[in-house]
Amino acid sequence: MEAVAHQFQDFRQQHEASRLGMWTFLVTEVMFFGGLIAGYTVYRIAYPAAFAQASNRLDVALGAVNTVLLLASSFTMALAVRSARRGGRWALAGALGSTLLLGAAFLAIKGFEYAHKAHEQLVPGPNFRFEGPEAKPAELFFSFYFLMTGMHAVHMVVGIGVLAVLAALAARGAFTPDRHAPVELAGLYWHFVDVVWIFLLPILYLVGRHAP
Amino acid sequence: MKLLAVVFAALLLLTGLTVGASTLNLGPLNVGVALAIAGAKALLVALYFMELRHGPRLLWLFAAGGLFWLGILVTLTLSDTLARGWRP
Numbered sequence: 001m002e003a004v005a006h007q008f009q010d011f012r013q014q015h016e017a018s019r020l021g022m023w024t025f026l027v028t029e030v031m032f033f034g035g036l037i038a039g040y041t042v043y044r045i046a047y048p049a050a051f052a053q054a055s056n057r058l059d060v061a062l063g064a065v066n067t068v069l070l071l072a073s074s075f076t077m078a079l080a081v082r083s084a085r086r087g088g089r090w091a092l093a094g095a096l097g098s099t100l101l102l103g104a105a106f107l108a109i110k111g112f113e114y115a116h117k118a119h120e121q122l123v124p125g126p127n128f129r130f131e132g133p134e135a136k137p138a139e140l141f142f143s144f145y146f147l148m149t150g151m152h153a154v155h156m157v158v159g160i161g162v163l164a165v166l167a168a169l170a171a172r173g174a175f176t177p178d179r180h181a182p183v184e185l186a187g188l189y190w191h192f193v194d195v196v197w198i199f200l201l202p203i204l205y206l207v208g209r210h211a212p
Numbered sequence: 213m214k215l216l217a218v219v220f221a222a223l224l225l226l227t228g229l230t231v232g233a234s235t236l237n238l239g240p241l242n243v244g245v246a247l248a249i250a251g252a253k254a255l256l257v258a259l260y261f262m263e264l265r266h267g268p269r270l271l272w273l274f275a276a277g278g279l280f281w282l283g284i285l286v287t288l289t290l291s292d293t294l295a296r297g298w299r300p
Contacts, residue, residue, distance in 0.1 A: 016268060023271055027278035034282045038289040045293050060231065067227050075220040078261045082213065191261045195254045201227075202246035206234035210242050 015181055022185045026192045029155075033196050036151070040144045040203060043137070050137035052208025054130070057122060058145070062113055063205035066106050067197065073102035074194040081187045084180035089173050092183070096167040099190065103160050110153055117142075145204055152200060155193045162186045219260040226253050 008014040044051045080095035121129040122142050130138045166186055169175065175183060230249040238245060259265040264275060 016270075019267070020271060020274065023274045027274060027281075030278045030282055031285065034285050038286045041286065041290060042293050045290075060234075064227065064231050068224060071220065071223045071227065074223075074257060074261050075216060078216045079213070081263075082216070188262055191257050194261075195257050198253045198257070199250050202230055202234070202250050206230065206246055207243075209234040210237040 011178070018181050018185060019188070022188045026188065029192060029196075033148075033151070033199075036144070036148050037199065037203070040148070043140055043144070044203075044207070047134070047137035047140070049211075050134035051141045052211045053132070053134055054138035054141035054145075055204060055206070055208035056211070057117075057120070058205050059113065059116070060205050060209065062109055063201055066109050067201050069102050069106045069109070070194050070197050073099045073106070074191050076102065077187045077190045081180075081184055084170075084175050084183040085177055087177040089170065089175075092175060092180075093167050093170040096163050096170055096183070100160055100163040100167060103156055103163070103190075107153060107156055107160075110149065114146075148200055148204065152193065152196055155196070159186070159190050159193055162189070215260065219256050223253055223256055226256075 004011050004014050008017065076095050076098040080092055080099060083091040083095050117123060121127050123146065124139045124143045128135075128139050128142070163186065166183060170183070226249050230246055233245050233249070234242065236242075258275065264271060
């Protein structure tokens, strides 16, 4: 077991400090995605009809399936933290592995969606094609779509990398009920990425569905 | 385990609810309903999966501080957009 770093009184204080540090980082991430969402909101208020039309070109079923996958991965991540506390070595490695696989499935579907959007010429740029007078603001919607989901996907890739390392360490028995802070901190990060998607689903996929 | 499973089930239920509600024409309420459901889901994740519920009060302060600054970011950004049509 690792010793308590000299600036801390005891293990508990060290543990709380590491959690607080992770939350502080996540707050900066809230600001990062918050800026994107604020920008999106400004243009959605400016071009409500175009954003609704453009949003309807997205596949709601795939968006919903991806939401379920990500929520399930958060559930298995929560189970991983629980296993870490109880000291179940293979239960922990299994839960981390499941989380990783669910996250990878999410990215695979996202990749399929991107390829489909490229095929439909909905990627902003010289090849963008959108029928009707709302083409320009619709292009703006897709800029936000790719930027927001893309930044979210980058966070997923980082999370999957972290999970792979943790799963390997867990299988080697590196975590004990006393020492598993990395699992808990990775869990906080993973749940945060889930929360970002919880907001991206309605603002990107669902905004235009009630419009005729 | 049981609590986590219940929270997961609630999250799935809310996802179905938001997808279903988006097909109804509620006028300006559509956005409100969608954001309220997303907020409820985020709260469930933060309280139970991220264990904010049993976290020290200092953690609550940090989380609330994040939301507060997000509120400033969004409100001040939108102040121009929303106030454009107003007459002095």
